[in-house]
Amino acid sequence: MQIQWRDEMAIDHGLIDNDHKYLISIMNEFCETDPTDGSPDRLVNILSKLNAYTTIHFRREEALQRSVHYSYIDAHHHEHGDLLRALYSIHRGLFSLDASPVEDEAEDPAAPSGGPDPATPAGRVVRAHRKVAEFLHHWLIDHIIKSDLRMKPYARDMLPMARGMKPLKQMSAWVDD
Numbered sequence: 001m002q003i004q005w006r007d008e009m010a011i012d013h014g015l016i017d018n019d020h021k022y023l024i025s026i027m028n029e030f031c032e033t034d035p036t037d038g039s040p041d042r043l044v045n046i047l048s049k050l051n052a053y054t055t056i057h058f059r060r061e062e063a064l065q066r067s068v069h070y071s072y073i074d075a076h077h078h079e080h081g082d083l084l085r086a087l088y089s090i091h092r093g094l095f096s097l098d099a100s101p102v103e104d105e106a107e108d109p110a111a112p113s114g115g116p117d118p119a120t121p122a123g124r125v126v127r128a129h130r131k132v133a134e135f136l137h138h139w140l141i142d143h144i145i146k147s148d149l150r151m152k153p154y155a156r157d158m159l160p161m162a163r164g165m166k167p168l169k170q171m172s173a174w175v176d177d
């Protein structure tokens, strides 16, 4: 299922919203990737891209906040750190999938029936893909709704600085595609 952008997530009808939409498009790329080829490499690369572009986005969102002396800047900075650490941990788990022990699939009631045997490499990738996709459905969206929306009253004052920034998708980030 796709992660949907919704109007109530709008903050500035400009740079910040477009950054968020681009990050959601990368998350959807992950969710829509077929995991059944038995290798986590493509999924790991999409998370590398998500990590790189999220880092750029958080850095410039905080620069915009500094430009308007945003009241919640310290708390917001810490939340960004927590989000990046959570993503890093998921990313590392996927990267080391081949070396991790096989868990008992019977303990996972959400596991769909059918599909490849969970003890095989293909089965493990399918299972990890589903779990990471579930994680991504909440990861950034919850932050946008609970925290980023507080920036809305400052959006107008952020505009002069935001105008000098390139769209996120035009930025070059190191990605091992």
Ligand SMILES: [Fe+2]
Residues within 6 Å of the ligand: 061, 076, 080, 143, 147, 148
């Ligand atoms: Fe944020």
